[in-house]
Amino acid sequence: MIQNNSVCDIGFIGLGVMGKNLVLNLADNGFSIAAFDLDISKVEGVIEQDKAESGLSTARVIGCTSYTELLSRLKPPHLIVLSVPAGAPVDQVCENLIGAGIQPDDIVIDTGNSLWVDTVAREKKYKNNFILFSSAVSGGEVGARFGPALMPSGSPYAWTRIKPIWEAIAAKVDDATGKPIERTKPGDIVTEGEPCAAYIGPAGAGHYVKMVHNGIEYADMQIICEAYQMLRDGLALSSDEIADIFALWNKGPLESYLMEISVEVLRHRVGEDQTPLVDLILDKAGQKGTGLWTAVSSLELGTPAPTIAQAVYARSISSFKDLRVKASTILSGPELITLDKNEKQAFIAQLHDAIYSAKICAYAQGFQLMKLAEKEHDWQLNFASIAKIWRAGCIIRAAFLQSITEAFERNPELDNLLLDDFFAKQLSKHQMNWRKSVSNSALMGIPTGAISSALSYYDSIRCAVLPANLLQAQRDFFGAHTFERIDKSTGKKYHVNWSTPTRDMVEIG
Incomplete structure (x- = not known):
């Protein structure tokens, strides 16, 4: 049971449709969450929904009113999940966390649909401030609540900390049959089966x-x-x-x-x-x-x-x-x-x-x-x-x-x-x-x-010979782009002097 002065396992920023349901999923799986959103009504809403679904008088989620309070509620090194729109909002949250005192060994997980090159750039940009990790989430509202597919990437060290959490909340599959193991109502926990969460690779690969x-x-x-x-x-x-x-x-x-x-x-x-x-x-x-x-x-x-x-x-x-x-x-x-x-x-x-x-x-x-x-x-x-x-x-x-x-x-x-x-x-x-x-x-x-x-x-x-041979001839005719020949060595380039009467062919390189 979370008390107001308790220290939480995970910080969570962004309580829209996906964020709210990921928070409830985390709570079902035994993790304590400190939650923050610029819209205080969303914070209050997820706390009330958690109470209603869990049947507990006290929510498993603590609401926070600032980034500073969020950090103060977490066990160090801090683990913070972002569920905010891709683009500028991600950077704004990152800057706010820096201002609130986030530390270099803290981990920030971007779960939005960020463009992968933005993720690569952010990892470099914030490497002296905190560890940026990304984990794309698929499954929509229902998936987020009862088990999404997760595509994490970034620091291998960060993955060792995140892996048990992600494997707990992910959808599960009977590996022998490939069939999903259904989890359909609040409080359900699926411990058997293979989690639909696997480390993809370096920063950007998961996105x-x-x-x-x-x-x-x-x-x-x-x-x-x-x-x-x-x-x-x-x-x-x-x-x-x-x-x-x-x-x-x-x-x-x-x-x-x-x-x-x-x-x-x-x-x-x-x-x-x-x-x-x-x-x-x-x-x-x-x-x-x-x-x-x-x-x-x-x-x-x-x-x-x-x-x-x-x-x-x-x-x-x-x-x-x-x-x-x-x-x-x-x-x-x-x-x-x-x-x-x-x-x-x-x-x-x-x-x-x-x-x-x-x-x-x-x-x-x-x-x-x-x-x-x-x-x-x-x-x-x-x-x-x-x-x-x-x-x-x-x-x-x-x-x-x-x-x-x-x-x-x-x-x-x-x-x-x-x-x-x-x-x-x-x-x-x-x-x-x-x-x-x-x-x-x-x-x-x-x-x-x-x-x-x-x-x-x-x-x-399935076509062994496409009409690209004619296309290459056309390109060579108007632009001297050259072509290769199937009866000559691979890599040899040729050009026809199309503008001359004799249309001599010459080898280029």
Whole structure:
């Protein structure tokens, strides 16, 4: 029981949705917390919620009214968790802690969605003031409360102090089956199973991995939304009928958190006439930047992530609502196609395989991006471990993450997930239905940028000879950019004097 003069295990700054639920999670697992927020009502709110959920007369959380009081309430060396918006707010809190007297051996953990390069810069900036550690958190509000996936990185020494705490509050998985061990109500504690928390690497590595996680999340969500539109507009199905299909799919290889919540959303009704809520929601999607950061990183590193990028573009084009409404009255599409019962069943089966195949490609793009980043930044990422911690607690948790884990356990040096025997066979098995589904979307005039781009990615990866030979010739023609030849030594560069009548070819270097 915490008394007002007690010394706490952990300081916590930022009691928004994620912060509040992480505090309650920590309390459930036996840790005492000194909590601070600029909004005093949030401090009072988490204390009252803790009392109500624990059934104790005294809360397991002490409220603080200043940074100085927060530090005074903690056991030295201090351990402080931040749950504040990425960017300037993180630096502002760090500066305030310095002003309050934080010490060089104290640890500050940034749990927000900070841009990874900002994390690297902050570790250097504050190294003489305190130890900055980062730990991205995935799982949203429910994950934070009952077990998130955690992607920590930074000082190995700091991790030794943080590890038992993070493993206690993280989601847990039965490692033999890959199935989450559910914790669904306040006071639940799960001690068995493998924690979805593993040290990722040096400063910035954890936030980079979380960034890619969110990029995959963008793609996964968009793929499901495109399937929804195919069923809604292509087959004129109701939200309940689509929910029934998604619920059935969620019992097979498409089993995932995102599919599960899509079913719930589609079934939810509001108002006296019980209108499906999804039909009343404005079709303008928001974004907070992590998907964009992932797409930009893929361009910077020169590794393809077209499905992730298309998911970002899809959100962008949705924001042009007025333009789309106007264009819908000007630009024509194909004539409506009517399908009979058997054709509809085939359409649905084809769409199932298209979603499954596109998801595999989206994950393949994300893991290949992390592999290139590992080389670029001299990290040592354990991809089997990353897949493991994504099996529960996070937004992209899905049944087939167990297969991804096994793929990297078989071959830690796997260049691309599509080259793993299991996934190669899955794509080979489902590709014709995938192709038919993409054809259906084109013939019906229904946009499926994510699903279609994934198919193009698959076909590009499996194509031994791409038309880049012509592209290189074009570049050499107008810009003397040179090219290599397949009949000459590797690394030799050539240029054609295109402006001369004889068009002589010369070797460059």
